[in-house]
Amino acid sequence: MALTEQGFHTALIHIDPWQNPLPVHLVKENAAQNVYEHIVRWDDLFGQLILPLKKIRHIYLETKGIRTDADIYYPLTYDLRNIDILLVEGIFLLKQEFLSCYDFRIWIECSFKTGLQRAISRNAENLDPGALLHGYETFYFPAQHYHFEKDDPQGTADLVIDNN
Numbered sequence: 001m002a003l004t005e006q007g008f009h010t011a012l013i014h015i016d017p018w019q020n021p022l023p024v025h026l027v028k029e030n031a032a033q034n035v036y037e038h039i040v041r042w043d044d045l046f047g048q049l050i051l052p053l054k055k056i057r058h059i060y061l062e063t064k065g066i067r068t069d070a071d072i073y074y075p076l077t078y079d080l081r082n083i084d085i086l087l088v089e090g091i092f093l094l095k096q097e098f099l100s101c102y103d104f105r106i107w108i109e110c111s112f113k114t115g116l117q118r119a120i121s122r123n124a125e126n127l128d129p130g131a132l133l134h135g136y137e138t139f140y141f142p143a144q145h146y147h148f149e150k151d152d153p154q155g156t157a158d159l160v161i162d163n164n
Helices: 031-038 042-056 096-101 112-122 129-151
Strands: 010-014 059-066 073-080 085-089 106-109 159-162
Touching: 010 042, 031 129, 042 059, 042 073, 042 085, 042 096, 112 129
Parallel strands: 010 085, 106 159
Antiparallel strands: 059 073
């Protein structure tokens, strides 16, 4: 990583292991809002990891992660020290309620069409393409639209990168 090569101690946090089980966030009633609010254990992610790490620049945390293809938890340990730069990657991180947690915000622009093509190619959920398409059309794309309307994530970003 270029930042590490420049001498910065960098931590990259992916939020996927902090997801809630599928039955919690994939509910058809109010699907968009429910995915938006419940896809991730937001309070745990920020309370246990992001905010303490930002404040004191180190953390040792034993917690549980969840596989994104199944509701199977696994041990997840963070042992991070002398962190200069904390990079957090994932969906819905530019919610209004989180903006004050960041020093710099980057929006990665990717069309729904491109995102779906990549999701089908990657197929992290191990689903057949029809089921994957249904999940994106029923839950994830509506939740993204909800996020756009509620938070204007691209408008609140300090930098926008086109990743189409």
